[in-house]
Amino acid sequence: MESKPIEHHQSAHCETGVVHLLFQQQGISISEPMAFGIGSGLFFFYAAFIKVMGNPLIAYRSLPGSIFKRNCQRLAVRFRSERFRDPQRGKERLDELLGEGRALGIQANIYWLPYVPAKFRFHFNAHNLIVAGKRGDDYLISDPIVEEFSICDSRALTKARFCKGALAPKGLLYYVEGRESSINWKEAIREGIKETVNKMLYSPLPILGVRAIRYLAKDIEKWPRKLSSEEARNRLAFVVRMQEEIGTGGAGFRYMYSAFLDECGVLLDRQVLRRASVEMEEVGDRWRDVAVSAVGLCKERGDATFEKVARAVRNISEQEQSIYLLLKKEYLRREV
Amino acid sequence: MRKEFVPQDLDVGYEGHKRLCYARGGDGRVESVASVGWEVEREATESAWKQIRQTLAKTREDIALGRLSPLAFHMEKNLFTPTLLAKNLGMWCWTVRRHLKPKVFHRLSESVLRKYADYFGISIDELRSVPSELKDEKPDGE
Structure with missing residues (x-):
């Protein structure tokens, strides 16, 4: 392998950060927002009927793993990924590949990673990070959401890689095998935006895209009637956590997408x-306003009500829709 | 969001770390900015932990009254449900549920207890007991 050793940089989100670092090692300089946009990471998913630990499933981004895959497809990068049934075998293969001098992207459960601040350790199975090397029984970890390299012992890492449950990592590891010499950035960007626009605007189901944002608004209105006041508040706080907690770059990825559009606009x-970047930034601000009034509502301060929060969320769906339409009409259709 | 408005509300829960977010700088370009925390986000996360502490306090009571086995405490402390724990240990869900009964738990063999204890990274004696209340476990402690 002629690739350089990993240089660690902090990112806002794990998977886009992994793309940024792994590609950089291959000599492809791609910023985090660029990886997010080309990988069509922006999304909205809300399914009230699927409950995870009592909370509805909500996501502001596309399925874990898809960002890396899309980037490889669109930037003509060859990659390999492997999953394992047997933890021991998965560990051996990891060590073997590390021995060849590769840096590996892996999927892990964030709860078992000792270097993550205790407060953010929940059972979330789809955290992505890079294993850069091994010293004795300790792995050298380049986790994009942390500022520096981290250390993780092999016991904890194996446990994290083979945790079961929703989105179980099954020891997933992936690495870049090679690349084409030329990259068509213009085409990659176009493909990335096209997929996002289509997914957000033309969802066949109300649980995906802008329709899902409206679905969420409708549900928020119902919570005070359907649930006890404590449950309703907890649920609202949960929506805010999914949107703002470490790894989203704030405002449910909307700011990161704004950065992507800005970079493309200049490029x-x-x-x-x-x-569109300025408008997306505004949408980000509106999501943050929702977070402020939602948390105010939970803490019984301010004058926010469930109806007001729901209305704000509904307005966001309209605003986002107009951005995607703008991109479609003024960018996608006019691009040769 | 403008770069100068990126919240910098020191959140001790970050344990000295910073997080990155994106904001528009003076030149009109969007760039990354490090933040030490945002009060609103801190409160949302805090409400989740408060919920967990409340259930844990209730479980503690139930164990003291002999309604649940100490396993319930260790399970919930590690944020597991019986289903999730069973999946991870390769057991049946109903087996784990049965082990939550004090009567059944106290008759369990060393090897079954070891399985649980190893997974949680504690000793068998620790698994058999419930530690005294920690400061950060209080339901209303921030």
Whole structure:
């Protein structure tokens, strides 16, 4: 392998950070927002009927793993991924690949990672990070959401890689095998935006895309009637946590997408993308307003009500919809 | 969000770390900015832990009254439900549920107890007992 050793940089989100670091090692300089946009990471998913530990499933981003895959497809990077049934075998293979001098992306449960601040350790199975090397029984970890390299002992890492449950990692490891010499950035960006626009606007189900944002608004209105006041508040706080807690870059990834559109606008010299970036930034601000009033409601301060929060969420769905339509009409259709 | 408005409300829960977010700088470009925390986010996370502490306090009571086995405490402390724990240990869900009964738990063999204890990273004696209340476990402690 002719690749350079990993240089660690902090990112806002784990998977986009992994793409940034692994690609950089291959000599492809791609920023985190760029990886997020080209990988069509922006999304909205809300399914009230699927409960995870009593809370409805909600996501502001696409399925874990898809961002890396899309980036590889669109930037002509060859990668391999492996999963294992047997933890011992998974550990041996990890050590073997590390021995060849590779840096590996892995999926792990965040609860068992000792270097993560205690407060953020929940059972979330789809955290992505890079294993950069091994010293004795300790692995050298480049976790994109942390500022520096971290250390994790092999027992904890194996446990984290083979945790069961929703989105179980099954020891997933992936690495870049090679790349084409030329990259068509313009086309990759276009593909990335196209997928996001289509997924957000034309969902066949009300649990995906902008329709899901409306679905969420409708549900928030119902909570005070359907649930006890404590449950309703806890649920609202949960929505805020999914949106703001470490790893989203704030405002449920909307700011990161705004950064992506801004970067593309400059790179391709397209004013429409920069305009969309400003509007997406505003949507991010509105999501944050929702967080402020939702938490105010939970803590019984301010004058927020469930109806007001729901209305704000509904307005966001309209605003987001208009951005995707703008991108479709003024960018996708006009691009040759 | 403008770069100068990125919240910097020191959150001790970050344990000295910073997080990255994106904001627009003076030149009109969006760039990454490090933040030491945001009060609103801290409160949302705190409400989740408060909920967990409340259930844990209730479980503690139930164990003291002989309604549940100490396993219930260790399970909930590690944020597991019986289903999730069973999956991870390769047991049946109903087996784990049965082990939550004090009567059954106290008759369990060393090897079964070892399985639980190893997974939680504690000794068998620790598994058999419930530690005295920690400061950060109080339901209303922030």
